[in-house]
Structure formats: C-alpha cells, structure tokens
Amino acid sequence: xxxxxxxxxxxxxxxxxxALGGFFIYQCLGLELGTALRMGPGYFPLILAVILAIxxxxxxxxxxRVSGEPIGPIALRGxxxxxxxxxxxxLTVRGLGFVPSLFFAALIAAFASSRMKPLMAVALAAAIxxxxxxxxSYALGLPFERFGPWTRL
Amino acid sequence: xxLISNLALGFTTAASPANLLFCLIGVxxxxxxxxxxxxxxxxxxxxxxPITFQLEPVSSLIMLAGIxxxxxxxxxxxxxxINMPGESSSAVTAIDGYQMARKGRAGxxxxxxxxxxxFAGTVSTFLVAIFxxxxxxxxxxxxxxxxxxxxxxxxxxxxALAHGSIVKALAMVAxxxxxxxxxxDIYTGTxxxxxGIREYSDGLNFVAVAVGVFGIAEILRxxxxxxxxxxxxxxxxxxxxxxxxFRRMVGPVLRGTAxxxxxxxxxxxxxxxxxxxxxxxxxxxxxxxxxxxxxAIAGVAGPESANNAGAQTSFIPLLTLGIPANPVMxxxxxxxxxxxxxxxxxxxxxxxxxxxxxxxxxxxxxxxxVVLNLPLIGLWxxxxxxxxxxxxxxxxxxxxxxxxxxxxxxxxxxxxALFGLGGYLLVKLRCEPAPLLLGFVLGPLLEExxxxxxxxSRGDPTTFFTRPISAVLLAIALAVLVVVFLPxxxxxxxxxxxxxx
Numbered sequence: 001x002x003x004x005x006x007x008x009x010x011x012x013x014x015x016x017x018x019a020l021g022g023f024f025i026y027q028c029l030g031l032e033l034g035t036a037l038r039m040g041p042g043y044f045p046l047i048l049a050v051i052l053a054i055x056x057x058x059x060x061x062x063x064x065r066v067s068g069e070p071i072g073p074i075a076l077r078g079x080x081x082x083x084x085x086x087x088x089x090x091l092t093v094r095g096l097g098f099v100p101s102l103f104f105a106a107l108i109a110a111f112a113s114s115r116m117k118p119l120m121a122v123a124l125a126a127a128i129x130x131x132x133x134x135x136x137s138y139a140l141g142l143p144f145e146r147f148g149p150w151t152r153l
Numbered sequence: 154x155x156l157i158s159n160l161a162l163g164f165t166t167a168a169s170p171a172n173l174l175f176c177l178i179g180v181x182x183x184x185x186x187x188x189x190x191x192x193x194x195x196x197x198x199x200x201x202x203p204i205t206f207q208l209e210p211v212s213s214l215i216m217l218a219g220i221x222x223x224x225x226x227x228x229x230x231x232x233x234x235i236n237m238p239g240e241s242s243s244a245v246t247a248i249d250g251y252q253m254a255r256k257g258r259a260g261x262x263x264x265x266x267x268x269x270x271x272f273a274g275t276v277s278t279f280l281v282a283i284f285x286x287x288x289x290x291x292x293x294x295x296x297x298x299x300x301x302x303x304x305x306x307x308x309x310x311x312x313a314l315a316h317g318s319i320v321k322a323l324a325m326v327a328x329x330x331x332x333x334x335x336x337x338d339i340y341t342g343t344x345x346x347x348x349g350i351r352e353y354s355d356g357l358n359f360v361a362v363a364v365g366v367f368g369i370a371e372i373l374r375x376x377x378x379x380x381x382x383x384x385x386x387x388x389x390x391x392x393x394x395x396x397x398x399f400r401r402m403v404g405p406v407l408r409g410t411a412x413x414x415x416x417x418x419x420x421x422x423x424x425x426x427x428x429x430x431x432x433x434x435x436x437x438x439x440x441x442x443x444x445x446x447x448x449a450i451a452g453v454a455g456p457e458s459a460n461n462a463g464a465q466t467s468f469i470p471l472l473t474l475g476i477p478a479n480p481v482m483x484x485x486x487x488x489x490x491x492x493x494x495x496x497x498x499x500x501x502x503x504x505x506x507x508x509x510x511x512x513x514x515x516x517x518x519x520x521x522x523v524v525l526n527l528p529l530i531g532l533w534x535x536x537x538x539x540x541x542x543x544x545x546x547x548x549x550x551x552x553x554x555x556x557x558x559x560x561x562x563x564x565x566x567x568x569x570a571l572f573g574l575g576g577y578l579l580v581k582l583r584c585e586p587a588p589l590l591l592g593f594v595l596g597p598l599l600e601e602x603x604x605x606x607x608x609x610s611r612g613d614p615t616t617f618f619t620r621p622i623s624a625v626l627l628a629i630a631l632a633v634l635v636v637v638f639l640p641x642x643x644x645x646x647x648x649x650x651x652x653x654x
Contacts, residue, residue: 013582017324024331027346037612041338041345044600048327048334055324062320071581078376079577082369082549083570089553090566102550109549112376113542124543128550140207142558 007063009071014060021053081112097148098137103129160282163509167517172215175208176514179216180521183223188231188533189544194224195480195587196371199363200548202488203555210492211507215514217488218468221481222518225464226270226526229457230533233262243460245428249445249452256448261394263530265402265450266457267523268394273410273458274519277465280414281472282512285501288473292498295474297605298616302626304599307476309630311588313637321584329589332357333596340604352564359487361565362593364552365572366579366586367480372545373577398450405435405455413462418469431459465515472508473498476595480587483594491559 028049034040089105096104106128110121136142166172182204186197201220205213225243232243233250246266253262295303312322335346336356347353394402412434413427435455436445445452470476475496477483489496494504501508526533556565576586610616618624 009582013321013584016578016582017328020328024346031343031345032341035612036607036614039604039607041341041343044603045331045334045345048331052324052327052331055320055327058320059318059324062318073377074581075373075376075577078373079574082372082376082545083573085549086553086556086566086569086573089557090563093557093563102554105553106546106550110542110546112372112545115540115542121546124546128547132550132554136554136558140204142207142554143561 010059010063012071014056014058014063017056017059018053019056021049021051021056024049025053077114078112081108081110085109092150093144093148095148095150097146097151098144099129099133099146100151101148102132155286156282159286159505159509160513162505163282163511163513164517166211166506166510167215167513172212172510172514173517175212175216176219176518177521177525179205179219180223180518180525183220183225184227184230184522184526184529184533185223185536187224187227188536189227189539194221194228195363195484196367197224197227198481198484199360199367200552200555202360202363202484203558205488206491206559210489210494210504211510213492214485214488214507214511215518217485218511218514219518219521221464222274222461222515222522225461226267226522227533229266229270230263230530231537233266233453234259234534235537243428243457245432245456245460246453248432249447249449252446252448253450253453258448260530261398261450262453264394264527265398265454267527269402269406269409269454269458270461271519271523272406273413273462274465275516276410277414277417277462278512278516278519280466281469281515282509284469285472285508285512288469289498289501292474295498295622296620297602297609298620298623299626301599301602301606302617302623302630303474303476304595304602306626306630306633307470308588308591308595309633311479311591313633318583319637321582322588325579325584325586325589326592329592330596330599332362332589333593334600339597339601350564352562353568356597357568357593358556358559358562358565359491359594360559361556361568362572363484363487363590364556365569365574366576366590368548368552369569369573370576370580370586372548373573374580375541375545401450402454404438405431405451406458408434408438409455409458410462413459413464414466416459417463417466427459427463428456431455461519468511468515471496472500472511475500475598477591480590483591486594 024045028042028046031042031045032040033042033046036043085105085108088108089101092101092104095101103125106125107121110116110124133146137144137146167176179201182201183194183197186200187194198217198220202217205216208216228243229246229250232247233254236247236251250262250266253259308326312319312326331346333356335353337344337354344354409427409431412431416427416430432445432452432455435449435451436442439445439449439451464481467479467482471482471485475486475498477486486496494500494507552569553566556569557563559565579586579589606616607614616623617627
C-alpha cells in the first residue's frame with residue numbers, strides 16, 4: 001500500500017475554503033434568489049459562494065498531488081494575548097471608561113511576548129494610557145468617557 | 154490654461170497652514186511606523202487610518218496620502234539599513250542598497266533613494282494632473298455594465314500580482330466579495346449574513362477588517378519566531394552623494410520614472426512590478442552589470458524612482474474611476490466612503506478643491522520627505538533598536554482606539570479580533586490577504602452594478618459583451634487571466650516572487 005501524500009497546508013486550506021463556501025451557501029438558502037433580470041438578495045452571493053467552494057475543492061485536489069512545506073510555528077501565545085485585547089477593550093470601554101479599559105487592554109497585549117517582564121508590562125501599559133488620553137481624549141477631543149459608570153460606587 | 158488654474162487651486166488648498174500641518178504629521182507618522190521592520194505601507198495605513206476620521210475630508214485624505222509616502226520611504230530605509238524591506242516594492246532596493254550600506258555608504262544610498270523618489274514623485278504628480286481630467290471624461294460615459302467589467306479587470310489584476318497560488322488568490326477574491334456583502338441588501342432591505350447581529354446590518358466595518366487582516370495578523374506573524382533582530386547597524390555618515398554618484402544616478406532615475414509611471418496606472422499593484430522591471434532594465438543597460446548585487450547605485454536609484462512613480466500614478470484609476478489599483482488604494486476608497494465621498498469620475502467635477510488638493514499635496518508630501526527625513530535619518534535608525542515586544546502593545550492600543558473611534562461600535566472591536574485570527578490563519582495557509590481586501594471593498598459596488606446592468610438590459614447577460622467598452626475591458630481581464638495561467642509565465646512569476654522572499 002502506498003502512503004497517500006498530502007500537502008497539509010493546502011489540504012487545510014482547501015477544507016477551510018469549502019467550509020466557508022458551504023457556510024455562505026447555507027446562509028443564502030434563506031434569502032430570496034430572484035431571477036437574472038431582477039436579482040434578489042441571494043443571487044449574487046450564491047454564485048460567489050459556489051465559486052468559493054469549487055475553488056476550495058480545486059485546492060484540496062492539488063494538495064494530494066504535491067507535498068509542500070509544513071505550516072511552521074504558530075504564535076499560540078501571541079493569539080492568546082493579542083486577540084483578547086481588543087475584545088476586552090470592547091467589552092469594558094463603556095462600563096469602565098476609556099482610561100482603565102485601555103490600560104488593561106494594553107497590559108493584556110503586552111504579555112503576548114515571552115520576553116515581557118511583569119513590571120515592564122505595567123509601566124508600558126501606564127505610559128500608553130497616559131499618552132493616549134493626552135492625545136485622543138484631550139488633544140483630538142474624541143468623545144470617550146474617561147471613567148465609566150462601573151468605577152463609581 | 155485649465156491645468157495651471159486647476160493646479161493653482163490645488164496648491165492653495167494643500168498649502169493652507171492646517172493642511173500643511175496634516176501632511177507633515179502624516180509623512181512623519183507614516184515614516185515612523187513604516188520604519189518598524191515587518192510592517193509595510195498597507196498595515197501602517199490600516200493602523201493610522203482612524204486618526205484621520207475626525208478631520209475635514211480634504212485634510213484627512215491629504216494626511217493619508219502623506220502616511221502612504223512616508224510608509225513607503227520608511228520601508229526603503231529599513232531595506233537599506235538592515236536588509237529588511239517593509240514592503241514588497243522595496244524588496245528590490247534591499248538587494249543593492251544593503252550592500253552599499255555594508256560598504257559604509259548607507260548615507261549615500263538613503264539620499265539617492267530619497268532624491269530619486271522625489272524626482273519621480275514630481276514627474277508623476279504632473280502626469281496625474283494632466284491625465285486625470287481626460288480620463289474622467291471617458292469615465293463619465295461608463296454605465297453599469299462598464300463599471301462591472303472594469304472592476305472585474307481590477308480584481309483579476311490583483312490576482313496576477315499576488316504571491317503564490319492563483320487558485321487561492323481567486324478564492325480570496327470570492328471570499329472578500331462575500332464579506333463585502335455582509336449587511337443589509339440595498340434593494341430589498343433584507344439583512345444578509347449578519348447572523349442576527351443588528352450591529353452588523355450596516356456591513357462589516359472596513360477599518361476593522363483592514364486592521365485585523367493586515368495589522369493584527371502581521372503582529373501575530375512577527376510573534377511567531379521572536380528571534381532577536383540581528384541588526385547590522387551600519388553607521389550612517391556622509392549623507393550627500395558625491396558628484397560621481399549624481400552622474401551615475403541620472404539615467405536610472407529617468408528610466409525608473411518612465412517605467413514606474415506607465416506601470417502604476419495598471420490596476421492590481423503596479424509599484425511592485427515597476428520596481429522589478431526597473432531593476433531588470435538597469436541591469437541590462439548597465440556598462441558593468443557585474444556590479445549589481447554588490448552595491449550598484451543604479452540598483453537603488455532606478456527601482457526606488459520606479460516604485461515611487463508607480464505609487465503616485467496608481468492614484469489615477471482611483472481618482473478618475475473610483476477603482477482601487479492596490480490594497481493601499483482600497484484603504485483610500487474606504488476612507489473616502491467614510492468621509493461621505495463616493496470615489497469616481499464625479500469627484501473632479503463636484504469637489505475640485507478636494508481633487509486638486511490631493512494632487513498638489515502629493516508633491517508637497519514628497520518634498521517634505523526629502524527635506525525632513527534626510528536630517529532625521531539618525532532618529533529613524535535609533536527607532537530600529539526599539540525591541541519589538543515594546544512596540545506591539547502600543548500598536549494594539551492604537552488599533553483598538555482607532556477602530557472604536559470610527560463608529561463607537563464595540564462590535565467592530567470584536568470584528569478586529571475575528572479578522573486578526575482569520576488573517577493570521579490565511580497567512581499560515583499561504584493565502585494572500587491583498588485580493589481579499591480588494592474584493593471586500595468592491596463587493597457591494599460589483600453587485601450593485603451587476604444588478605443594475607441586468608435590469609437595464611432586461612435580463613440579457615450579453616449586454617456585457619455587446620457594449621464596446623465593456624467588451625474590451627472583459628477581454629483584458631480574460632487576457633490577464635489566460636496569461637497568468639500560461640505555463641511559461643507561471644514559471645517566470647514564481648521565479649520573480651522567489652527572488653523577493
């Protein structure tokens with residue numbers, strides 16, 4: 001028996017594209033398609049989604065022909081700390097207010113690097129906060145509440 | 154003379170103290186971020202875009218244009234000093250520029266790059282001014298079918314210039330178009346692909362998508378290896394090129410400008426192509442081609458002029474047709490739409506101050522780059538020594554503030570995280586994000602024009618082939634597609650992008 005050769009990257013890529021195409025096709029089913037003359041909201045997206053899925057199949061088929069390079073290292077620690085930063089900012093900016101929310105968001109992001117020392121991170125986050133408040137809140141006058149309702153007892 | 158009075162109008166707009174200030178800030182900020190290794194012009198603009206929203210439309214676009222030139226210039230600086238091009242268009246500069254730096258001629262290389270870019274910028278600004286109006290005249294004859302076909306040309310060209318697999322690039326275009334359609338359907342008011350989240354009914358925020366796919370994905374990629382940068386920090390001394398250097402850079406600069414101006418107009422990212430083309434030409438015409446790769450002045454002067462000229466003339470399709478030629482221009486379209494300006498042929502007629510102001514500011518921005526950055530090179534070099542782990546929390550904070558400030562919509566921040574993850578995934582799967590962004594911007598326009606064209610032709614799809622301009626455009630798109638799939642071109646293309654890595 002011959003071992004099946006796979007280019008892992010392309011195999012995952014193909015499957016991802018098919019899944020995305022499938023998702024959009026599924027979503028299109030709930031939309032009115034209309035006719036070529038009067039296209040409904042689902043007409044054009046359905047065409048695109050089908051094309052996307054077909055291209056995914058092509059990539060998947062190509063993956064079985066060549067063996068490519070491996071995917072390489074993944075920035076797991078980076079994802080763990082970088083991605084939650086804007087989410088945290090979004091969740092708390094109204095409640096905590098601009099100043100504390102930004103401070104913690106910057107602090108979370110700072111830990112994405114394994115080289116960051118805790119003290120350094122706090123100092124950096126504080127510096128970023130002071131600078132941003134001066135620039136965005138005072139100088140540019142963006143309408144952010146500096147301290148939100150959650151900070152008041 | 155119409156041209157002169159128009160340019161005069163432009164210069165009065167662009168030279169108002171406030172606009173000069175914004176142009177200056179833009180150029181400085183652009184250079185500042187552009188100098189940081191691994192962050193190219195697109196990511197820089199995506200991050201700084203939100204800062205400009207509070208401004209008047211003219212000022213904001215002038216500042217954005219400044220950021221663009223600054224970022225490009227910053228990219229060349231890192232290419233020369235530490236052999237790390239921030240943008241693929243300065244990858245060519247790194248070949249000979251870095252060699253010059255190693256021979257202790259870093260200062261001369263930087264000035265040659267700056268002066269060459271300035272000359273190219275001056276010439277191509279005039280080209281934009283001369284050709285913009287006649288092209289708008291043609292553009293006004295465009296109907297829905299022509300617009301549709303033109304956008305197809307733009308999308309197809311973006312595929313041709315993407316790295317790696319063409320099939321994947323096509324898939325990215327399709328995905329981008331689909332993402333662009335998220336939101337309320339304009340004809341029927343039906344919400345599409347919003348997953349029931351009301352906050353997305355106006356569509357996904359363009360800034361959030363751009364910051365996520367280009368900014369955050371880039372940060373994650375840089376965090377992967379976290380090796381300390383081995384910086385050969387060549388001492389920068391002797392900024393001014395010698396008389397002999399000047400003599401040797403004239404030819405390459407002139408040729409580079411011509412090549413860049415011509416290729417920049419092509420939709421799909423002419424600047425990169427221009428830099429490569431110029432390098433090849435210089436190597437061929439050089440008296441001593443063996444110097445190339447060893448620090449040839451022509452190898453810096455030519456490509457730098459070409460990519461700047463290309464960057465400049467890529468504004469032509471944007472200003473006249475509203476079609477972005479590359480991801481940076483796609484960001485510009487996004488910025489214009491947020492400012493309430495629909496890019497297209499009407500801009501020149503309806504908003505002459507804006508139109509000519511931007512053109513004039515291109516030249517002013519280039520002048521500022523030369524005047525300011527040559528003395529500031531020492532400062533930029535210092536910036537290169539700032540460790541990366543200090544930089545990215547700052548970038549993250551600014552991205553978050555920026556995205557939130559657009560609409561005060563917290564769902565935009567969640568979209569940033571989502572698209573950051575998605576963008577990183579795509580990079581890992583070796584898919585190019587640039588066609589995706591172009592598709593995202595063009596998605597709604599493409600659909601609208603398709604539907605309108607079909608209604609106008611009473612459901613007859615042959616309308617795209619029977620209208621002459623539309624037919625020619627589609628033929629161009631088809632030709633580009635056929636050419637990139639040709640085996641010989643495919644091999645050549647892979648070779649070119651291999652060199653670039």
